[in-house]
Every structure is written in structure tokens, then in C-alpha cells.
Amino acid sequence: MPKMKSHTGMGKRVKRTGSGKIVAEQAGKRHLLEGKSSKRTRRLTxxxxxAKADVKRIKKLLGR
Incomplete structure (x- = not known):
């Protein structure tokens, strides 16, 4: 049986904290920024x- 490979794309997008939580950059700050308020873009930094609903799927992609 071959080894399970982790999903390299997901590995580049998320990080695990010291306590084991999964964190990622917030969506919505890549393009069409002129139409978004400065307050909104700062909040997305x-x-x-x-989200709890995505944790199981992400852990599976990371091979954990």
C-alpha cells in the first residue's frame, strides 16, 4: 500500500496553531478592492x- 500524500495546495493555504486550531487567510481581499471600503479591507487583513464545518475536510486533506 503506498503512503498517503498530503494535499500540497491545502498545506500552503492553512497553518496549525500551537493549540491545534487551523487558521487561514480571510477571503475577499484579492481583487475588486476599489468597490470595498477601507474599513472592510482592513478587517479582512x-x-x-x-469554520468548524470545514475543519474535518481540511484535516483529511492534510493527512491528519
Whole structure:
């Protein structure tokens, strides 16, 4: 049986914190920024904890 390979694309998009939570960049800050308020784009800066509904799927892709 071959080894399970982790999904490299997902590995580049998410990180695990020291306590085991999964965090990722927030969506919505790549393009069409002129139409979004400065307040909104600042709020989208940085990382956020991944939604609980997605954690199981992401862990499976990471091979954990």
C-alpha cells in the first residue's frame, strides 16, 4: 500500500496553531478592492480560524 500524500495546495493555504486550531487567510481581499471600503479591507487583513464545518475536510486533506 503506498503512503498517503498530503494535499500540497491545502498545506500552503492553512497553518496549525500551537493549540491545534487551523487558521487561514480571510477571503475577499484579492481583487475588486476599489468597490470595498477601507474599513472592510482592513478587517479582512490577517488570519482567522477556519469554520468548524470545514475543519474535518481540511484535516483529511492534510493527512491528519
Amino acid at each position: 490577517g488570519v482567522a480560524e477556519v
